[in-house]
Amino acid sequence: xxxxxxxxxxxxxxxxxxxxxxxxxxxxxxxxxxxxxxxxxxxxxxxxxxxxxxxxxxxxxxxxxxxxxxxxxxxxxxxxxxxxxxxxxxxxxxxxxxxxxxxxxxxxxxxxxxxxxxxxxxxxxxxxxxxxxxxxxxxxxxxxxxxxxxxxxxxxxxxxxxxxxxxxxxxxxxxxxxxxxxxxxxxxxxxxxxxxxxxxxxxxxxxxxxxxxxxxxxxxxxxxxxxxxxxxxxxxxxxxxxxxxxxxxxxxxxxxxxxxxxxxxxxxxxxxxxxxxxxxxxxxxxxxxxxxxxxxxxxxxxxxxxxxxxxxxxxxxxxxxxxxxxxxxxxxxxxxxxxxxxxxxxxxxxxxxxxxxxxxxxxxxxxxxxxxxxxxxxxxxxxxxxxxxxxxxxxxxxxxxxxxxxxxxxxxxxxxxxxxxxxxxxxxxxxxxxxxxxxxxxxxxxxxxxxxxxxxxxxxxxxxxxxxxxxxxxxxxxxxxxxxxxxxxxx
Amino acid sequence: xxxxxxxxxxxxxxxxxxxxxxxxxxxxxxxxxxxxxxxxxxxxxxxxxxxxxxxxxxxxxxxxxxxxxxxxxxxxxxxxxxxxxxxxxxxxxxxxxxxxxxxxxxxxxxxxxxxxxxxxxxxxxxxxxxxxxxxxxxxxxxxxxxxxxxxxxxxxxxxxxxxxxxxxxxxxxxxxxxxxxxxxxxxxxxxxxxxxxxxxxxxxxxxxxxxxxxxxxxxxxxxxxxxxxxxxxxxxxxxxxxxxxxxxxxxxxxxxxxxxxxxxxxxxxxxxxxxxxxxx
Numbered sequence: 001x002x003x004x005x006x007x008x009x010x011x012x013x014x015x016x017x018x019x020x021x022x023x024x025x026x027x028x029x030x031x032x033x034x035x036x037x038x039x040x041x042x043x044x045x046x047x048x049x050x051x052x053x054x055x056x057x058x059x060x061x062x063x064x065x066x067x068x069x070x071x072x073x074x075x076x077x078x079x080x081x082x083x084x085x086x087x088x089x090x091x092x093x094x095x096x097x098x099x100x101x102x103x104x105x106x107x108x109x110x111x112x113x114x115x116x117x118x119x120x121x122x123x124x125x126x127x128x129x130x131x132x133x134x135x136x137x138x139x140x141x142x143x144x145x146x147x148x149x150x151x152x153x154x155x156x157x158x159x160x161x162x163x164x165x166x167x168x169x170x171x172x173x174x175x176x177x178x179x180x181x182x183x184x185x186x187x188x189x190x191x192x193x194x195x196x197x198x199x200x201x202x203x204x205x206x207x208x209x210x211x212x213x214x215x216x217x218x219x220x221x222x223x224x225x226x227x228x229x230x231x232x233x234x235x236x237x238x239x240x241x242x243x244x245x246x247x248x249x250x251x252x253x254x255x256x257x258x259x260x261x262x263x264x265x266x267x268x269x270x271x272x273x274x275x276x277x278x279x280x281x282x283x284x285x286x287x288x289x290x291x292x293x294x295x296x297x298x299x300x301x302x303x304x305x306x307x308x309x310x311x312x313x314x315x316x317x318x319x320x321x322x323x324x325x326x327x328x329x330x331x332x333x334x335x336x337x338x339x340x341x342x343x344x345x346x347x348x349x350x351x352x353x354x355x356x357x358x359x360x361x362x363x364x365x366x367x368x369x370x371x372x373x374x375x376x377x378x379x380x381x382x383x384x385x386x387x388x389x390x391x392x393x394x395x396x397x398x399x400x401x402x403x404x405x406x407x408x409x410x411x412x413x414x415x416x417x418x419x420x421x422x423x424x425x426x427x428x429x430x431x432x433x434x435x436x437x438x439x440x441x442x443x444x445x446x447x448x449x450x451x452x453x454x455x456x457x458x459x460x461x462x463x464x465x466x467x468x469x470x471x472x473x474x475x476x477x478x479x480x481x482x483x484x485x486x487x488x489x490x491x
Numbered sequence: 492x493x494x495x496x497x498x499x500x501x502x503x504x505x506x507x508x509x510x511x512x513x514x515x516x517x518x519x520x521x522x523x524x525x526x527x528x529x530x531x532x533x534x535x536x537x538x539x540x541x542x543x544x545x546x547x548x549x550x551x552x553x554x555x556x557x558x559x560x561x562x563x564x565x566x567x568x569x570x571x572x573x574x575x576x577x578x579x580x581x582x583x584x585x586x587x588x589x590x591x592x593x594x595x596x597x598x599x600x601x602x603x604x605x606x607x608x609x610x611x612x613x614x615x616x617x618x619x620x621x622x623x624x625x626x627x628x629x630x631x632x633x634x635x636x637x638x639x640x641x642x643x644x645x646x647x648x649x650x651x652x653x654x655x656x657x658x659x660x661x662x663x664x665x666x667x668x669x670x671x672x673x674x675x676x677x678x679x680x681x682x683x684x685x686x687x688x689x690x691x692x693x694x695x696x697x698x699x700x701x702x703x704x705x706x707x708x709x710x711x712x713x714x715x716x717x718x719x720x721x722x723x724x725x726x727x728x729x730x731x732x733x734x735x736x737x738x739x740x741x742x743x744x745x746x747x748x749x750x751x752x753x754x755x756x757x758x759x760x761x762x763x764x765x766x767x768x769x770x771x
Contacts, residue, residue, distance in 0.1 A: 028623040061582035065575035065644040072641025076609035282505040294506045303753035305701045307720045308742040326535040450611045458611045465608040473603045
């Protein structure tokens with residue numbers, strides 16, 4: 001009975017997965033996205049094999065999580081490492097073929113002396129756009145075929161539609177002798193012809209005779225160094241890495257970001273751990289009145305989502321209107337977030353506020369886990385309070401909290417939220433060629449390079465991400481080895 | 492008196508000082524959220540005035556959308572994360588199969604790479620998916636949840652496996668003798684007895700998702716689809732001073748779910764974390 005029910009549940013679930021997969025396969029086939037198509041196909045086949053095959057018991061429990069892991073963790077990591085060797089980014093998002101057709105389209109100029117057309121843009125029954133053109137002699141054509149007028153099932157686009165579908169309107173072309181008819185405003189048209197000709201792997205400007213050749217930088221470039229945009233994705237080898245360490249203007253700011261990232265992570269762990277430890281030692285005492293109240297109130301900063309607290313601190317630290325300057329310091333004018341050094345102190349302070357309750361919690365927990373006999377034995381042997389702490393409590397505490405401290409270091413190494421929300425990485429370093437601030441961590445720098453404002457340089461950002469990964473992985477691996485966590489896990 | 496101070500008094504001094512440090516930003520936000528003038532400057536004087544204007548002002552921005560979005564995105568991520576990680580941990584804890592050791596080592600390696608480092612790749616991947624399957628691509632919340640689930644296995648599985656290992660195998664065997672299938676053992680025995688650690692994973696995953704800004708900000712552009720982190724950051728970064736009252740009100744309400752959940756599960760968190768760290 002139960003077996004029947006669970007078989008039914010399994011059939012239902014796998015059936016739904018298959019149905020969704022078929023829908024996805026049809027949809028990806030429709031747009032010819034073979035990459036996604038193949039992945040979907042393989043994933044579906046794996047699901048069916050694992051859930052209906054024999055001898056796949058363990059995999060049935062691993063597969064769902066693995067599918068997500070493979071796509072959204074492993075694939076993206078591998079892709080990041082790969083993209084670090086390319087120039088992908090603004091102006092380099094297309095394949096070479098796409099870039100070429102774009103360049104040719106943009107290079108179109110009106111053929112001198114060609115007749116003006118009166119045009120209307122029509123939307124067909126399927127929603128696609130068509131061009132109805134009337135030449136000066138009164139001949140009307142629809143997409144090049146002679147017609148008497150607009151077909152009844154076609155709708156003439158009015159100004160509002162013209163504006164909202166501008167890209168499609170601009171892309172309309174009707175080939176005629178000597179070029180193609182196009183329109184820019186939806187009411188007048190002209191014959192246009194590309195000024196660039198593509199032949200033999202190079203572009204030639206028909207009017208000036210300039211030759212543009214495809215270069216390794218992912219551009220068509222002329223001999224005097226003028227490049228046609230857009231470019232395309234191109235494998236650039238170690239250029240991104242070389243640039244990070246050889247560009248004079250980039251090197252100094254980048255090195256200081258490196259140093260600051262380490263300092264920030266290390267100091268954050270140290271300060272939060274120290275404060276947490278002191279509080280745990282002070283408040284973990286039998287018979288202390290209000291112990292529970294202290295504990296539940298002190299962990300509040302940890303319970304509040306940290307992005308909210310970080311924003312609150314931004315407001316409080318504001319130089320002109322903030323609560324700290326105006327309220328607590330009676331109208332002082334301390335540039336908490338605007339002076340390079342003070343800004344660093346400020347983010348550390350905010351991070352201390354955010355992080356100490358966590359350390360307080362785990363230190364308290366670890367303290368309570370230390371067996372009373374050990375402490376008692378040390379006392380009997382004549383250890384003083386300091387000796388007891390230094391020789392017994394602290395070492396035992398570090399054993400149980402050690403891995404968490406390492407994890408905390410790794411977390412703070414990439415603590416994007418605090419930096420981005422409190423200072424935005426600022427104050428800015430004016431001489432740096434990319435937007436860089438003096439409190440920027442590597443990760444917030446990556447975010448700015450990749451998504452901040454002008455000139456998204458994804459290839460460069462991915463190269464930086466790869467470096468961060470190598471650093472964090474090296475640190476974690478070294479510490480994991482020391483904590484014997486591995487042997488315990490595989491026992 | 493001095494004896495009392497040496498034993499207890501100084502502890503109260505330390506504790507009180509820490510309380511002041513921990514709580515004054517919260518007091519400030521509460522005061523600012525009640526201040527009807529709603530600017531940063533006006534908020535400097537604590538509790539100068541009190542009204543609910545700022546809370547009403549939240550109706551003028553898509554705050555309710557952000558709040559609901561955050562709750563369901565974080566809730567769905569938390570539940571799915573627990574299910575995926577728990578079933579994975581069950582496999583590693585109860586089955587012996589080829590590639591088991593390698594699989595665990597691989598997971599340990601993979602989880603060292605935080606997803607935010609791959610933000611660019613995630614963006615490009617989701618843009619590609621959007622081209623074929625707009626329902627789960629860039630700009631959708633389902634897509635965002637899927638991205639978050641990529642990190643579900645990672646670190647959680649070790650915490651959960653450690654706990655499952657401590658559930659006696661005799662229980663499984665007894666149930667199997669009575670004719671229960673492995674799926675039944677998983678759902679009725681392991682998941683129930685593992686509830687404490689699963690609650691911790693759910694809470695940590697919920698809080699982490701509520702806090703996540705970077706991927707949410709590149710995934711969600713439509714104002715009504717944003718999460719609280721993305722929405723409120725936009726609100727403050729545009730006009731820090733003028734929007735301060737509304738932000739404070741929104742921040743207080745937004746913090747409530749996390750704080751409440753935390754209150755209920757705090758006990759489990761500490762023991763879960765330390766236990767996980769000791770056992771690996």
